[in-house]
Amino acid sequence: MKTGIIVGSNERSRLTYAAMTSVIISSMGDEVYVFLTMDAVKAFTKNPEVKNEDVSSKTMVEKKEEDYMSLFRKAKKSGKVKIYACSYASKLFNYTKDDYVDLVDEIAGITSFSMEVEGGQIISVW
Template sequence: MKVGIILGSNEASKVTYAGIHSLIETSLDNEVVLFATMDGIKAFLKQPDLKREESSSKLIVEKEDPFQYIRKAKNSGKAKIVVCSYATKLFNLNKDDYSDVVDDIEGVTSFELEIGDGKIITIW
């Protein structure tokens, strides 16, 4: 099954949760497409902009790498990370501004067509 995860936040705890969920789904032999949009794209910049407002976010950033689970999911070969083309334009960014974990820039329509009848999870 294909699983789409829409990440609309750059809050460290939510980025970590998206990674954990990606890793769980790939461990269950599902394909995952993590679609970062709006503030979520800021987490995937070469110099990530992560919010640390929640107490859990402060602990995560102090004690572990928020991207470790995303990297593990990607290493499975069953996960890809895409960033929203609209948000990329909105923040005047381009492909070179993103970290190497990002596979592509695409629109929400392409993302939804790729997921098809799979499930979509949103994290805001």
């Protein structure tokens, strides 16, 4: 089975939810395709911009909970997870592939992402 996760926020709690979901689904042997769009792309640059405005995000920082990046790294170790940065959002913020951390496999459009996930389920995290 395939699962697509569309992430549109750079809020720590939402990024962590997407990362945990990727870990769980990929550990069950399913393919996961993560599509980072709008503000979410900011959280995957070499100088990440992450918001900690909600209570959950603040508590995660205070308690030094596992970071979304390390969770996505765990998920990617399965070999079942691909992460795409939205071409539109990348253009909007003037990001190139070199601006992103190594977790990002490529810059792609929503059409390419949709074709990858065809027949699977889609989860949106905004």
